[in-house]
Amino acid sequence: MSSAKPFDVAVVGAGPAGTSAAIRLAQNGARVLLLEEKKFPRAKLCGEFISPECIGHFQQLGVMGQMLSAGANSLRETVFYSARGHQVAVPSEWFTSGATALGLSRSEMDQRLLERARAVGVTVLEGAHAAGPIIENDFVRGVKVKTSAGATEYRAGLTIDATGRTRALARHFDPESQRQSSKRRRGLVAFKAHLENTRVASGACEIYFYGGGYGGLSEIEHGLSNLCFIVSANDVRRLGSDPDRVLREVVMKNSRAAETLEQARLSSAWLSVSLDSFGRRMLTPANGLLTIGDAASFIDPFTGSGMLMALESGQVVADTIASQLGSVGDAPTVELIAKQYEREYIRRFDSRLRVSGLLRRAAFVPHLAEAAILIFGASAHLRRKLARATRRANDSQSTASIS
Ligand SMILES: Cc1cc2nc3c(=O)[nH]c(=O)nc-3n(C[C@H](O)[C@H](O)[C@H](O)COP(=O)(O)OP(=O)(O)OC[C@H]3O[C@@H](n4cnc5c(N)ncnc54)[C@H](O)[C@@H]3O)c2cc1C
Structure with missing residues (x-):
């Protein structure tokens, strides 16, 4: 079965990248389809540290009020702790003056963004698994979808892969890079859970370094804390793939983590995922197909800027497409959009x-x-410079404080 009238744009994946692109495109008058395989709200493995620059995006997307009413917690600083307890702090306002970072579960954040997409006229389908691209004459012309009701096809002038690190559509076109990434496999596993009764400092995101990885702890809504950590797959195997043992015997080797997590109790199930490669992937793997968010590149989680990159790349792709909406399915326009998108993406994100x-x-x-930590702890100037180099510092963006 195939949907009748083609959409201007089909966006696959309703994480922050997909919803950011879909909302902005719909606000520019595009007919947008947003496909998501899960049913929201759903938990997501993430540090749940929403960097201060995201606030400007939330305001533009019209969801800032919803994030606050969901209970987003204000985070004034990130404090990095070495295994031996040395520490260095990075204030949130170094990234966007007057703003704090936020701590909010992905289940709440992503749900609020999805509701907003619906409200601005995006056609949203949950429980819709994108099985592959529709390819005609070397052009991607939409998506093949599986739902509980069966298989169907949705046609679109342009298709955006926003499926995160799985790259559900893009991977059909880059088997070579798939092979390379499995060769490059670092053997890392990430875990995450919500906790009660931690001793994390109020208003801080704490990052703990230990042998083979690092973890982050910060308060989210309703007095809960989110703990997310990365460890080597060897340690996970050695400890019987038991997240509680990994926590005690690897993460809590960091003296500050031992202090803040000693009395903590789980208030959710553990989530886990294995991590392979970091960095940039093919941005436009086929004619008519663009990638955004983690599907375009995966930035190291300790920067706390993956969601910012997702929201921002959604903005870049939407701005690029919106200026040529009238002829979005035509081959020359599709090629032009791909070139312009790549150029702007590289300019913004490569450094x-x-x-x-x-x-x-x-x-x-x-x-x-x-x-x-000792070197950067000695110089606030150096620290600020380095922290801002992991982002595109842009103080002119619209800002807000929730404190
Ligand atoms: C350990 C760890 C900690 C992190 N901590 C932070 C942090 O504290 N702060 C921060 O800013 N970033 C953090 N990140 C990064 C952040 O989680 C990502 O950058 C962000 O989620 C990317 O958003 P996205 O929209 O590109 O992809 P995702 O958020 O991954 O969303 C992709 C969506 O696509 C859907 N999907 C997948 N396949 C299909 C398919 N075939 N069909 C339909 N739908 C599909 C998924 O269900 C999902 O909803 C962390 C990442 C890791 C691994």
């Missing part, structure tokens, strides 16, 4: 991906993390 890649080495090696 922060490079800086994060350089810092990655220190993040996974305790004595390097220790040295980095």
Whole structure:
């Protein structure tokens, strides 16, 4: 079965990248389809640290009030702790003056964005698994979808892969990069759960370094804390794939983590996922197909800026398409949009991906993390410069404080 009238744009994946693009496109008059395989609200593995620059995006998308009423917690600073307890703080306002970061569960945040997409006229389908692209004459012309009701096809002038690191559509076109990424496999596993009764400092996101990885703890809504950590797959195997043991025997080797997590109790199930490669992927893997968010590139979680990159790349793709909406399905326009999108994406994001890649080495090696914390702890100027290099500092963006 196939849907009757083609959409201007089909967006696949309703994380922050997909909803940001869909809302902005619909607000510009586009007919937009947004497909999501899960039914919302759904939990998501993430540090749930929403960096201060995201507030400007929430305001533009018309969801800031909803985030606050969902109970978003204000985070004034991020404090990095070495395994031995040395610490260095990065105030949130270094990224966007006058704004704080937010702590809010992905279940709440993503749900609010999805509701907004519906409200601005996006056709939203949940429980719709994108099985692959529709390809005609070397052009992607929409998406093949499976739902509980069966298989169907949705046609669109342009298709956007916003399916996160799975790259559900893009991966059909880059088997070579798939092979390389499995060769490059770092053997990392990430875990996340919500906790009660932690001793995390109020208003702080705390980052703990330990052998083979790092973790983050911060308060979210309703007095809960979110704990998310990355460890080596070898440690996970050695400890019988038991997240509680990994927490006690790896993460809590960090002295500050031992202090804040000693009395903590789980208030959700653990989620886990394995991580392979970081960095940029193919942005426009086929004619008529663009990637955004984690499907375009995966920035190191310690930067706390993955969701910002998702929201921002959604904005970049929407702005690029919106200026040529009248002829969006035509081959020359599709090619032009792809070129313009790539150029703007690289201009905005490549340098922060490079800086994060350089810092990655220190993040996974305790004595390097220790040295980095001592060096950057000694100079606020250096610290501020480095912190801003992991982002595109833009103080002119619209800002707000919730404190
Ligand atoms: C350990 C860890 C900690 C992190 N901590 C932070 C943090 O504290 N702050 C921060 O800013 N970033 C953090 N990030 C990064 C952040 O989670 C991502 O950058 C962000 O979620 C990317 O958004 P996205 O919309 O591109 O993809 P996602 O959020 O992954 O959304 C993709 C959506 O696509 C859907 N989907 C997938 N396949 C299909 C399919 N075939 N059909 C239909 N739908 C599909 C999924 O269900 C999902 O809803 C962290 C990442 C990791 C791994």
